[in-house]
Amino acid sequence: MAGAHAHPNYVKIWALLLVLLVVSIIGPELGIPWLTLLTAFGIALVKTYYVAAYFMHLNFEKKYVWFLLLISTVLLGVFFFGVAGDVMKADGQNWQDCISNNTCAEQQRYVDGQLR
Amino acid sequence: MGQTTVTHDSHAAHGHDHHEQGFIMKYFFSTDHKIIGLQYMFTGMFMAIVGGYFAYAFRMQLAFPGMEVPLYGTVGPGEYNMLITNHGSIMIFWVAMPVLIAAFGNILIPLMIGCDDMVFPRLNRLSYQIFLLSVVVLFMSFFVQGGGFGGAWTSYPPLSAVAEYNLTDWGASLWLIAVALEFVAFLIGGINFVTTSMNARAPGMRMTDIPMVVWMIVLASIMFMASVGPLIAGSIMLLMDQRIGTTFFVPSGGGDPILWQHLFWFFGHPEVYVVLLPALGIVAEIMTTFARKKLFGYKTILYTTFATGGLAFVVWAHHQFIAGIDPRMANIFLVTTLLISIPIAEILFSYIATLYGGSIEFRTPMLWALGFLITFLLGGVTGIYLGSSALDIYFHDSYFVVAHFHYTFFPIAIIGMFAGLYFWYPKMFGRMMDETLGKIHFWGTIIPFNGIFLPLFLVGMAGQHRRIYNFQHFPDLATADLQGIRVFATVSMVTMLLFQFVFAYNFFVSMFKGEKAPANPWKSNTLEWTVPSPPPHGNFAELPTVYRGPYEYSVPGNKEDYWPQNMPDRN
Amino acid sequence: MSMQGPLATSRSATGIPTGRLAVWWLLASEIFIFGGLIACYILYRLNNPWWGGEAVFTKVPAGAFNTFVLLTSSLFIVLAHDAAEKKDFDRAFKFIWYTIGGGLVFLLVKYYEYSSKLFTDDPELLKTPLTNTYWSFYYTATGLHALHVIGGMVIMALISFDLRKGFNPHRVELIGLYWHFVDIVWIFLFPLLYIAK
Numbered sequence: 001m002a003g004a005h006a007h008p009n010y011v012k013i014w015a016l017l018l019v020l021l022v023v024s025i026i027g028p029e030l031g032i033p034w035l036t037l038l039t040a041f042g043i044a045l046v047k048t049y050y051v052a053a054y055f056m057h058l059n060f061e062k063k064y065v066w067f068l069l070l071i072s073t074v075l076l077g078v079f080f081f082g083v084a085g086d087v088m089k090a091d092g093q094n095w096q097d098c099i100s101n102n103t104c105a106e107q108q109r110y111v112d113g114q115l116r
Numbered sequence: 117m118g119q120t121t122v123t124h125d126s127h128a129a130h131g132h133d134h135h136e137q138g139f140i141m142k143y144f145f146s147t148d149h150k151i152i153g154l155q156y157m158f159t160g161m162f163m164a165i166v167g168g169y170f171a172y173a174f175r176m177q178l179a180f181p182g183m184e185v186p187l188y189g190t191v192g193p194g195e196y197n198m199l200i201t202n203h204g205s206i207m208i209f210w211v212a213m214p215v216l217i218a219a220f221g222n223i224l225i226p227l228m229i230g231c232d233d234m235v236f237p238r239l240n241r242l243s244y245q246i247f248l249l250s251v252v253v254l255f256m257s258f259f260v261q262g263g264g265f266g267g268a269w270t271s272y273p274p275l276s277a278v279a280e281y282n283l284t285d286w287g288a289s290l291w292l293i294a295v296a297l298e299f300v301a302f303l304i305g306g307i308n309f310v311t312t313s314m315n316a317r318a319p320g321m322r323m324t325d326i327p328m329v330v331w332m333i334v335l336a337s338i339m340f341m342a343s344v345g346p347l348i349a350g351s352i353m354l355l356m357d358q359r360i361g362t363t364f365f366v367p368s369g370g371g372d373p374i375l376w377q378h379l380f381w382f383f384g385h386p387e388v389y390v391v392l393l394p395a396l397g398i399v400a401e402i403m404t405t406f407a408r409k410k411l412f413g414y415k416t417i418l419y420t421t422f423a424t425g426g427l428a429f430v431v432w433a434h435h436q437f438i439a440g441i442d443p444r445m446a447n448i449f450l451v452t453t454l455l456i457s458i459p460i461a462e463i464l465f466s467y468i469a470t471l472y473g474g475s476i477e478f479r480t481p482m483l484w485a486l487g488f489l490i491t492f493l494l495g496g497v498t499g500i501y502l503g504s505s506a507l508d509i510y511f512h513d514s515y516f517v518v519a520h521f522h523y524t525f526f527p528i529a530i531i532g533m534f535a536g537l538y539f540w541y542p543k544m545f546g547r548m549m550d551e552t553l554g555k556i557h558f559w560g561t562i563i564p565f566n567g568i569f570l571p572l573f574l575v576g577m578a579g580q581h582r583r584i585y586n587f588q589h590f591p592d593l594a595t596a597d598l599q600g601i602r603v604f605a606t607v608s609m610v611t612m613l614l615f616q617f618v619f620a621y622n623f624f625v626s627m628f629k630g631e632k633a634p635a636n637p638w639k640s641n642t643l644e645w646t647v648p649s650p651p652p653h654g655n656f657a658e659l660p661t662v663y664r665g666p667y668e669y670s671v672p673g674n675k676e677d678y679w680p681q682n683m684p685d686r687n
Numbered sequence: 688m689s690m691q692g693p694l695a696t697s698r699s700a701t702g703i704p705t706g707r708l709a710v711w712w713l714l715a716s717e718i719f720i721f722g723g724l725i726a727c728y729i730l731y732r733l734n735n736p737w738w739g740g741e742a743v744f745t746k747v748p749a750g751a752f753n754t755f756v757l758l759t760s761s762l763f764i765v766l767a768h769d770a771a772e773k774k775d776f777d778r779a780f781k782f783i784w785y786t787i788g789g790g791l792v793f794l795l796v797k798y799y800e801y802s803s804k805l806f807t808d809d810p811e812l813l814k815t816p817l818t819n820t821y822w823s824f825y826y827t828a829t830g831l832h833a834l835h836v837i838g839g840m841v842i843m844a845l846i847s848f849d850l851r852k853g854f855n856p857h858r859v860e861l862i863g864l865y866w867h868f869v870d871i872v873w874i875f876l877f878p879l880l881y882i883a884k
Contacts, residue, residue: 226695231693231694231695231698232693232694232695233692233693233695234693234695235692235693235695235696235705235709236692236696236705236709237692237693303716306712306716307709307712307713310708310712311705311708311709311712312695314700314701314708315695315698315699315700315701315703315705315708316695316696316698316700316705317698317700321700341712341715341716341719342715342719343719344716344719345716345717345718345719345720345721345722345723346719346720346722346723346724346726346727347723348720348723349720349721349723349724349727350723350727352724352827352831353724353727353823353827356816356823356827360816360817361817362816362817362820362823363820363823364727364820364823369819369820370735370819370820371820372731375727375730379723379727654693659694
């Protein structure tokens with residue numbers, strides 16, 4: 001029982017999504033790091049917005065649904081940044097993380113990243 | 117299942133067909149929320165017996181090390197680890213959550229908001245079936261080679277990830293699968309609680325007319341949903357480590373065990389508030405009814421609960437203060453942990469203010485509610501010591517922590533459960549429980565409970581570590597004084613367990629021989645008390661309209677000291 | 688055949704129909720599950736720059752084609768919803784099955800990708816979940832996603848038969864929401880696993 005709303009031109013949105021897809025593939029090929037980041041991930045965000053807003057009709061939905069989805073993403077961000085501060089540290093005052101630079105004693109079983 | 121009158125918006129109006137169901141269909145495959153709620157309740161109560169039995173076995177081992185435990189057998193080190201792991205997991209996942217959230221949520225929510233069932237009855241049934249499957253899988257884990265999982269309910273890798281370390285190859289995986297299934301059951305169940313409470317309310321019931329217990333269960337479901345996702349992803353990774361040999365959490369392959377800790381506690385900390393909130397809700401309903409007084413600061417309690425829920429997501433690393441995290445990160449989590457005590461204290465103050473000036477009836481449910489307030493307060497206060505990261509360097513993994521979390525979990529899971537059971541028993545089963553036996557059960561539980569756990573603060577401060585199966589191996593901890601405390605705690609525990617037989621007798625015998633219960637034995641306001649005890653299929657003969665909030669007690673100018681929500685005029 | 692449910696299901700104090708509210712709730716919980724998995728992947732990836740070298744072995748054309756397939760199938764399901772709203776149930780049925788077809792193509796391409804890495808004799812090209820943690824993540828994330836694709840296809844098929852008879856047309860929108868979510872997860876997995884090198 002969807003409420004009556006002026007429905008967007010779905011085919012036009014789809015065409016736009018395909019254009020964005022092409023750009024997001026060509027961009028990284030050029031090899032410039034910031035351009036890769038912008039095109040690959042930035043465009044992923046833009047595509048998500050279009051699918052959510054038009055295909056999922058979020059633009060015509062009660063505003064608080066956007067808000068709830070935003071809070072979910074923020075909470076995931078809290079998780080990521082809270083954990084990154086711990087898991088991604090490569091060294092501290094009295095220690096060094098041997099996992100990420102592959103120098104742990106237990107890792108000597110591994111050669112070239114492959115279990116032998 | 118009586119016939120219904122055909123009136124506007126009545127149960128029969130939308131063509132639901134009333135066929136007589138066979139026993140199996142009616143009780144095992146029911147989609148009726150009341151039956152599903154009872155299924156969760158009986159399963160949860162059964163699991164409480166199992167979890168309590170495990171605690172009995174390991175406490176007897178601690179008090180009388182090396183001796184055979186009557187009704188169990190000898191408890192060796194591996195066995196001990198299995199007992200404590202499963203005691204913890206069972207009590208949290210298979211007792212607290214099903215009874216407080218699924219049982220009370222299912223039974224109460226449609227009745228309290230004035231509708232005829234949950235919004236998705238078949239999904240509701242599916243959630244119980246998945247839950248039951250999780251119980252079966254957990255029991256399977258006890259009987260495979262190696263026995264049940266013994267890596268603690270926190271399941272830290274690499275111990276939990278590598279079978280050569282934990283010696284319980286399939287036990288570990290079955291435990292993990294059981295936990296994952298339980299998570300799925302509650303995610304699905306949560307759909308019903310939230311959509312029903314938000315959408316299916318009776319006409320006239322505004323958000324601020326919703327009984328507090330319903331709000332609490334809804335907020336608990338939301339918090340559960342938001343916190344469990346990353347852990348489900350982590351469980352998939354851990355299961356793959358266990359079964360196919362990936363190294364997500366195993367350092368030898370580049371994995372990081374600390375990542376699991378973060379994934380677990382990001383869920384684990386909100387989880388304790390997930391179980392706290394429904395218990396707080398149950399206590400609110402009981403206190404207002406037996407103090408004949410409105411809830412002090414309904415909106416304040418609601419908003420501080422939102423604040424608690426939000427803050428609960430940013431305190432998790434206080435479980436990892438000595439896991440090697442950066443002390444500056446520990447500082448941040450110290451501040452948030454101490455901050456969260458404020459909204460909770462606010463809620464408890466509001467509850468005490470609710471009691472102040474009320475005309476209090478010390479019936480059994482009220483005794484349990486008061487018992488909750490006092491013991492939970494003690495538990496919460498001791499959490500402050502643990503939240504201070506410097507103190508935690510000493511206290512981490514000691515019995516101080518064990519005593520703290522039992523002073524919080526026991527009020528939540530056990531006292532909260534009994535409070536709700538005694539209060540809503542007349543509604544659920546149509547009979548009254550025996551009041552004298554109820555009081556005996558209460559005192560026989562609450563006094564020994566303190567006898568078990570108060571001394572454990574002392575042994576914790578003396579340096580006794582947790583998860584050790586025999587303290588005779590540690591000369592400093594093998595003194596006569598400390599051993600005396602251990603024996604005292606164990607004897608208190610056995611006493612407490614014996615008093616539970618009083619409850620079992622009262623619970624089962626009253627179902628058949630108890631005095632028949634009227635619709636509203638406690639003269640309470642909320643909508644579940646306006647229907648017969650027990651409610652018929654479809655709940656309301658005529659679906660109610662709501663005119664006021666749930667806590668209008670002792671209103672001046674009224675004839676009675678209570679004012680049901682669906683009564684249009686003054687009485 | 689749909690069963691008459693309780694009256695509760697048709698109420699809507701929030702203004703959003705209960706079915707749609709429930710699906711948004713489900714999607715929120717899935718955001719946390721996939722989001723958690725992807726967050727862990729990013730944490731590891733940033734700590735292990737050599738994973739970029741492993742990502743070279745993913746087939747970008749296959750991934751890109753799959754992205755195109757999912758975007759197009761998203762279009763089909765929303766057109767099905769549109770048709771169902773206009774009560775053109777035969778057209779809606781057709782478009783649902785186009786969507787299912789899209790899912791099938793996606794899975795076939797996935798199968799081709801997996802088999803080229805799992806069933807090869809060349810040790811340089813053999814990439815199993817045990818090869819290293821990058822590949823563990825690759826198979827876990829794409830595998831979990833593929834399971835969601837299969838689930839969506841099954842539900843769409845079940846709904847289509849009811850729909851053709853005109854029952855429960857609102858369910859097309861609901862499964863559409865789920866399918867769009869599955870599409871969005873892939874929109875993120877594609878750059879994370881395939882493109883970033």
